[in-house]
Amino acid sequence: MRSILAFAVTTLKGGVRDRLLQGLVLVGFLLIVSTAVFSSFSMRQPLEVAINYSLSVIHILSIIMTLFFGLNLIARELDSKENHFILSQPIPRSSYLIGKYGGFLLNIFAIVTILGLFSIMGLLLMISGAKGSVSFPLMKFVSALLGIFFSCSILGAIIVLFTSVATSSIFPFLMSCAVYAIGENTQTVRRYIASGMVGKEFPPVFRLLTDIIYCIFPNFALFDFKAYAIYGLPFSGRLLLVSVAYGVTYVAVCLFFAVVLFEKRDI
Amino acid sequence: MKRIGLGILLLLLVALTTYYYPKLQRAYEPSLRLHRLPPAFALKISSFGNKELMATLIFYNTEFYFGEKAGFRKETPELKLIYDALNKATDLDPRNMDCYYFAQGTLSWIKPAIPVLNKLLEKGFKHRPWDWYLPFFIGVNYYFQLKDPVHAAKYMKKAARLNPRSPVLATLAARMLYQGNQTQAGIIYLKSLIRETTNPLFRKKFEKRLHALEAIYFLERGIKRYEEKFGKSPLEIHDLMRTGIIRKTPVDPYGGMFYIGKDGRVYTTSKLAEGWSKDERHKDRKIRKSVPKRGS
Numbered sequence: 001m002r003s004i005l006a007f008a009v010t011t012l013k014g015g016v017r018d019r020l021l022q023g024l025v026l027v028g029f030l031l032i033v034s035t036a037v038f039s040s041f042s043m044r045q046p047l048e049v050a051i052n053y054s055l056s057v058i059h060i061l062s063i064i065m066t067l068f069f070g071l072n073l074i075a076r077e078l079d080s081k082e083n084h085f086i087l088s089q090p091i092p093r094s095s096y097l098i099g100k101y102g103g104f105l106l107n108i109f110a111i112v113t114i115l116g117l118f119s120i121m122g123l124l125l126m127i128s129g130a131k132g133s134v135s136f137p138l139m140k141f142v143s144a145l146l147g148i149f150f151s152c153s154i155l156g157a158i159i160v161l162f163t164s165v166a167t168s169s170i171f172p173f174l175m176s177c178a179v180y181a182i183g184e185n186t187q188t189v190r191r192y193i194a195s196g197m198v199g200k201e202f203p204p205v206f207r208l209l210t211d212i213i214y215c216i217f218p219n220f221a222l223f224d225f226k227a228y229a230i231y232g233l234p235f236s237g238r239l240l241l242v243s244v245a246y247g248v249t250y251v252a253v254c255l256f257f258a259v260v261l262f263e264k265r266d267i
Numbered sequence: 268m269k270r271i272g273l274g275i276l277l278l279l280l281v282a283l284t285t286y287y288y289p290k291l292q293r294a295y296e297p298s299l300r301l302h303r304l305p306p307a308f309a310l311k312i313s314s315f316g317n318k319e320l321m322a323t324l325i326f327y328n329t330e331f332y333f334g335e336k337a338g339f340r341k342e343t344p345e346l347k348l349i350y351d352a353l354n355k356a357t358d359l360d361p362r363n364m365d366c367y368y369f370a371q372g373t374l375s376w377i378k379p380a381i382p383v384l385n386k387l388l389e390k391g392f393k394h395r396p397w398d399w400y401l402p403f404f405i406g407v408n409y410y411f412q413l414k415d416p417v418h419a420a421k422y423m424k425k426a427a428r429l430n431p432r433s434p435v436l437a438t439l440a441a442r443m444l445y446q447g448n449q450t451q452a453g454i455i456y457l458k459s460l461i462r463e464t465t466n467p468l469f470r471k472k473f474e475k476r477l478h479a480l481e482a483i484y485f486l487e488r489g490i491k492r493y494e495e496k497f498g499k500s501p502l503e504i505h506d507l508m509r510t511g512i513i514r515k516t517p518v519d520p521y522g523g524m525f526y527i528g529k530d531g532r533v534y535t536t537s538k539l540a541e542g543w544s545k546d547e548r549h550k551d552r553k554i555r556k557s558v559p560k561r562g563s
Contacts, residue, residue, distance in 0.1 A: 056320035
């Protein structure tokens with residue numbers, strides 16, 4: 001456990017050393033300014049557009065950061081043989097892998113929190129300047145941020161899984177991008193087929209294939225709580241709990257297979 | 268020293284080209300088009316979980332197109348493509364009020380567009396059941412364009428129930444129910460829109476229509492006075508001037524000419540319309556050529 005913690009802290013420090021946080025503060029300022037500019041073109045719903053823009057930018061940035069940071073985590077170290085010394089020590093490989101993932105989670109948490117705080121500041125500034133009484137759905141906004149964090153956590157676990165078998169950093173990058181693209185759309189495609197829009201000539205094999213893909217790949221749409229925050233729609237705590245449970249179990253499964261494969265690997 | 272001179276020269280060149288290129292660009296740039304978007308399903312997939320942002324971006328693209336086409340270039344925007352873009356944007360995010368508001372602002376003046384516009388607004392009302400604007404818009408479209416006061420009053424009552432504080436809604440609902448003066452109801456509606464809108468281009472559009480309706484209302488009151496005075500209806504607008512009831516015919520801001528229809532009501536050759544399609548615009552031009560006379 002101590003070694004896991006040590007790896008996690010080292011990974012977090014790596015993020016700080018890479019001037020990640022300084023860069024994020026700059027992005028945060030840009031986010032505040034650009035939110036005000038972007039929402040000013042709205043005719044009837046500037047606050048909704050501002051919340052939409054803030055959450056979408058945080059989502060896109062977090063996914064990009066996850067992809068690049070996740071790859072730096074282990075794959076680059078394996079490429080440059082930096083971690084060979086550590087792995088030759090009498091430390092379980094599972095500790096190394098899980099510790100690294102823990103550090104990655106801390107970094108992603110910092111990214112989402114910092115950007116989220118900047119967004120909330122920007123949105124509160126907008127509301128203070130608005131005419132009439134405007135309410136800001138803070139808890140729903142935080143839930144949407146939590147959804148983004150869980151999406152990134154799952155994507156990070158997938159990167160770790162592919163890294164545990166890959167011999168270069170390109171393979172896990174491409175595979176993770178593919179899994180993200182599929183996972184983000186499986187629900188949409190499945191619902192589209194279920195709606196009957198595809199017609200009777202749609203092969204049943206494809207229908208079955210879509211169902212299999214839906215079950216195997218992560219369903220990122222489950223963590224999309226943006227609409228609740230944008231329009232202040234009624235939000236169920238049970239939905240959040242189910243999503244969190246799904247996310248945690250999916251990450252656990254990915255890490256389990258990653259550890260099994262990484263332990264069998266020749267380095 | 269040489270480097271500073273070169274730097275200043277380069278800056279001057281940039282300033283010079285920045286000054287000149289907008290003029291050249293205006294002279295050579297092709298006609299502004301709003302491109303047809305792929306199906307909503309494809310847009311949803313390519314948004315990677317940010318369909319609300321994608322819907323906003325489609326709306327902004329449509330809004331900027333309309334602004335540049337109608338406001339900057341003074342050309343007729345392609346309203347069918349505007350509808351297509353807004354319909355797809357609301358398929359991605361059916362709660363995006365900007366899209367419905369913009370659709371009402373641009374398409375509600377064109378009669379052939381009303382069935383599809385009302386369908387779009389119905390979609391909005393289904394997903395924004397708390398928003399009084401949507402039934403208000405649907406009611407207005409039923410009343411003024413489809414001449415269906417029963418449906419109009421049904422929606423106006425829904426709007427009044429959602430916004431009980433608004434005196435305008437209650438007044439309009441009552442007028443629609445009792446089939447009162449349509450022009451007066453239109454003036455009330457437009458004044459409420461002008462009060463609420465923040466967009467200068469839309470405000471200009473609403474004010475133009477308000478001026479036209481005020482002119483029609485002015486003529487309608489003239490006809491009423493003529494009927495009271497002479498016990499019969501005037502055949503043409505000129506009769507009102509000849510008898511001294513009005514001093515001059517008001518100007519139609521849409522470029523048409525006012526005339527009295529067979530039913531005794533005031534019409535204009537412009538139909539107060541901006542084209543939904545090219546065919547419609549041609550039809551308008553043909554009508555404008557001959558001002559119909561009552562009784563002819």
